[in-house]
Amino acid sequence: MDAISYECINCGGPLQFNAEKGAFFCEYCRGTFTEKDIEEHWAKENAKADAQHVEEKEPDPQSDDFFGNAALYECSTCGAEVIADKNTAATFCIYCHNPVVLTNRLAGEYKPNKVIPFKISEKEAKQRFTDFCKKKKFLPKDFLSSAQLDMMKGVYYPYWLVNTDKTGGIKATCKKKRRWTEGDYEYEEIKTFDVRRRGIIHFKGYPHTALKSDDNLKALKYVNPYNDEEFRPFTMPYLTGFLAEKRDVDRKDVQSEVDEELKGYARKVYESSIDGYDSVTVNDMDLQTINEDWEYGLMPVWFMNFKYNGKDYIYAMNGQTGKNFGELPLDKTKLALATAGLFIGILVFCIIGGIIL
Amino acid sequence: MKKRVTSYAAVLYVMLMILSFCCFAPAVCAAGDDAADEPQITTAVASADQSELELTEVSRKRNSGGGRFIVFGFIAAPLAAGVFALITINGYKNNGKTEPYPFTSKAPLELTEKNDFLINTEVTKRKLNNNSNNN
Structure with missing residues (x-):
């Protein structure tokens, strides 16, 4: 299977689509490229890469059933062999963390007609999630940890x-x-x-x-x-x-x-x-x-x-x-204490009011 | 550990409700009984001081009102707490469940027929209950 990592035209670093800029961005040389720049560059590179394309490895028929629903590919950056789920079309190499696009997965009848690019960046998404959770007073104490946010x-x-x-x-x-x-x-x-x-x-x-x-x-x-x-x-x-x-x-x-x-x-x-x-x-x-x-x-x-x-x-x-x-998790202890507090507060108020009256 | 704390909180909550009820229910019933036993219509007592009679009547009515307020508290408190808990739990479950397809803007209708036929008219009347007291 063709596993492609789009590389920076200037320095060869991994390119990623930047939602904020609406263009392709290299974190190493800070270069920004449009879709047209990438396509022109890769049109030339593909002509060279035809003789070097990476074949999808055949799953071992003796192996577990899991392999029947997955595929092996070789990361074009570090050469590691990685397993991808049968429906995965783009992922990250778990070794070098470079983005990888499995081109054959989106070819022929499976090629999409159109795409809406990401408009909200990862940083903004995490900030929005944090703001959304701040309004919820009964979340578990350790819910908004950075480890949790990194799972987005x-x-x-x-x-x-x-x-x-x-x-x-x-x-x-x-x-x-x-x-x-x-x-x-x-x-x-x-x-x-x-x-x-x-x-x-x-x-x-x-x-x-x-x-x-x-x-x-x-x-x-x-x-x-x-x-x-x-x-x-x-x-x-x-x-x-x-x-x-x-x-x-x-x-x-x-x-x-x-x-x-x-x-x-x-x-x-x-x-x-x-x-x-x-x-x-x-x-x-x-x-x-x-x-x-x-x-x-x-x-x-x-x-x-x-x-x-x-x-x-x-x-x-x-x-x-x-x-x-x-759906967000609810800290039941906090909720129980708040409910009990509300109950006691109203009751005490009515009792005092009743005594005064 | 957390499960234990949650169960302790739940037990404490139930105990508070029972304790509150047991402490204040007799006082409520006594206040109610006092109000119920005394007659609402005062009978004229020729030898009694008129003002003293009026004061006694007012204090009876006050006890009755106070008792009702306490009873209201016993009803309102668990009701408010229960509603608060339900609203909070629901708010954590169904975030963002709004219409996924805005059909008013994305599915315009080109009407080719629009007919409204009146098929029946029914008129009913009822007599109003007028307050005939002229107090």
Whole structure:
């Protein structure tokens, strides 16, 4: 397998995509390069590297099942042999810590159409996480340690992006109520309407995760939405300095799930076109697809998995907008003491008040 | 160690609730009984001093109000503590669970049919309960 580390054009140091600058940055010579600079340089280098490309090593058929789902590659910087999970497309060499892109993983049908580069840097992500946690008063004491923060990783996750036009409509029973008083009587008028709405809905960039089974799927759903205007055509250098996963589900595997989700959204869209009523009851809905176009994109997520008291927790942050999602551990002792304090405080106040009265 | 501390805190919490109830419930009941035993409507006593009678009546009403305030405390305190605990636990679990697809901006609707047919009108009336007392 081709394992590539993008090197600085000036000094040969490892290049990483810098979210703050929006360009490629070398930490050694502080050089900054655009995507065009990298592509031109590598076009020349690839011509030389063709005869020297690194083959993926065949897994030993006698070895554990784990190797059937992984691959060995040789780091192009230090030569170490490293195992990568079957879905990993970009990672770091665990020996020399240089970023490595496994180019064959994102080739052919698995090559993404587009990517949203990271806009929030690692430093900013950690700061946002710290600010987010500061508002929570019942976190465990040692939760915000630097070792904990270092566990935050930037990952490009694969998504299917669906652009589709659907036609259909809804039938609903709606009611309008009016009340007034005349003399000693109160009157209530209820008008019942048969409401119909039909139209075409243009769904743009509906995202669905392209991973088969992942404990992080819920987090990947709720870090959305992303700003579509910042999509760029995919090129490998964007992955340097971050982890990346390739998709392991085809379009046909998630087609029915996406159709059901879009049907739910279509109902909300049609309902939102009904206004001016006190109650709306949808009786019937129909929906047909006019056209559909699926794209495969990579979207940035800052991720953290951690354990507390034997339970796994997930925290995810949208690498473009900063929207976060996650469950945080709760120090039950602190909470119990605070609750008891509140209980005693109110009770004492009422008792003193009662005695005075 | 932490589990032990947590369980001690929970036991202490329950004991405090029981102790508070046992200490103050008799006083509350006594205050309530005092208020219940005495008649609300005073009967004129020809030989009694009118002002002394009024003072006694006021102090009875005060005891009744104070007792109710204490009872309110026994209801409000655990309720407030429980609500506080539930809100805190929920706040740590479901952070950021907002709509992942902004359909209002990303899924525009091109309406081709918009019809509202009135199918029924119903009018009901009810007599209002007027307060006929002219005090």
